[in-house]
Amino acid sequence: MKIQLDLSGQVALVTGAGQGIGQAIAQRLADCGARVCVNDINPATAQATAAAINGVGGEAMAYPAAVEDRAAVEAMVQAVLARWGRLDILVNNAGVEPSASLLEMTEADWRHTLEVNLTAAFLCSQAAGRVMKQQGRGVVVNIASIAGHATPLPLRAAYAASKGGLVGFTKECAREFAEYGIRVNAVCPGVIITPMTEKLRHNPEMMAKWRADIPLHRLGWPEEVAELVLFLCSDSASYIVGQAIHVDGGKSMV
Numbered sequence: 001m002k003i004q005l006d007l008s009g010q011v012a013l014v015t016g017a018g019q020g021i022g023q024a025i026a027q028r029l030a031d032c033g034a035r036v037c038v039n040d041i042n043p044a045t046a047q048a049t050a051a052a053i054n055g056v057g058g059e060a061m062a063y064p065a066a067v068e069d070r071a072a073v074e075a076m077v078q079a080v081l082a083r084w085g086r087l088d089i090l091v092n093n094a095g096v097e098p099s100a101s102l103l104e105m106t107e108a109d110w111r112h113t114l115e116v117n118l119t120a121a122f123l124c125s126q127a128a129g130r131v132m133k134q135q136g137r138g139v140v141v142n143i144a145s146i147a148g149h150a151t152p153l154p155l156r157a158a159y160a161a162s163k164g165g166l167v168g169f170t171k172e173c174a175r176e177f178a179e180y181g182i183r184v185n186a187v188c189p190g191v192i193i194t195p196m197t198e199k200l201r202h203n204p205e206m207m208a209k210w211r212a213d214i215p216l217h218r219l220g221w222p223e224e225v226a227e228l229v230l231f232l233c234s235d236s237a238s239y240i241v242g243q244a245i246h247v248d249g250g251k252s253m254v
């Protein structure tokens with residue numbers, strides 16, 4: 001059963017919401033009455049998510065942009081304000097996960113991963129935070145990972161560095177933004193069934209290992225991550241600040 005929360009009147013911006021976890025988050029926030037700006041670097045998927053929300057009576061706008069581009073991020077926040085006049089919720093979800101051994105990883109891959117997974121959260125939080133400070137309230141949720149601070153994954157040095165950094169950024173941002181009535185938290189998914197994990201899911205050996213290692217013996221669904229994000233975005237989480245909460249079937253505790 002899903003939790004029932006009321007976000008009517010609120011405006012949310014979800015990055016990387018064309019597919020996977022971001023799409024589930026955008027849809028769930030819209031279900032609960034939020035108007036949602038659906039960002040993705042892929043214009044077709046951003047449009048499709050926004051159309052799906054609008055098609056079931058919600059209200060969404062697509063905004064294709066690369067979140068590591070400061071000018072594009074600032075223009076995106078201005079577009080949200082032009083359309084709806086406010087911004088209450090930011091979900092920094094866009095991410096990339098290149099796989100390479102440390103000795104073979106290119107500097108370009110390393111830098112791109114840090115830019116998209118970490119620098120973009122700074123850029124979006126800064127642009128949205130300025131608006132939320134004026135409003136005297138707001139919520140930011142960063143989608144980190146169990147990688148980087150709880151569970152090292154093979155061949156993921158850049159990814160782990162970016163996600164570990166994102167958890168640190170979350171706490172620093174939470175402390176500073178709390179002064180303005182803005183709550184900041186992170187959600188750390190385990191292995192979730194999305195296009196990002198498609199390769200892994202087609203590898204029977206890897207799947208058997210993950211199933212054995214995860215206490216619930218299954219991967220997670222994007223909707224299971226979205227449910228926690230929704231809760232953190234709502235007033236029901238009004239005293240939760242600066243936390244990094246795992247949604248991982250228990251993986252990070254073993």
Ligand SMILES: NC(=O)c1ccc[n+]([C@@H]2O[C@H](COP(=O)([O-])OP(=O)(O)OC[C@H]3O[C@@H](n4cnc5c(N)ncnc54)[C@H](O)[C@@H]3O)[C@@H](O)[C@H]2O)c1
Binds near residue numbers: 019116
């Ligand atoms: N799937 C998992 O198992 C898992 C586990 C832990 C954390 N995460 C994190 O959750 C988030 C969502 O992951 P997912 O599994 O849905 O991945 P996904 O690859 O299915 O979706 C990511 C989305 O981000 C978009 N994107 C990529 N670069 C972008 C950019 N520069 N600007 C804007 N959009 C961009 C992509 O186009 C895509 O739509 C990521 O931050 C990921 O690191 C995923």
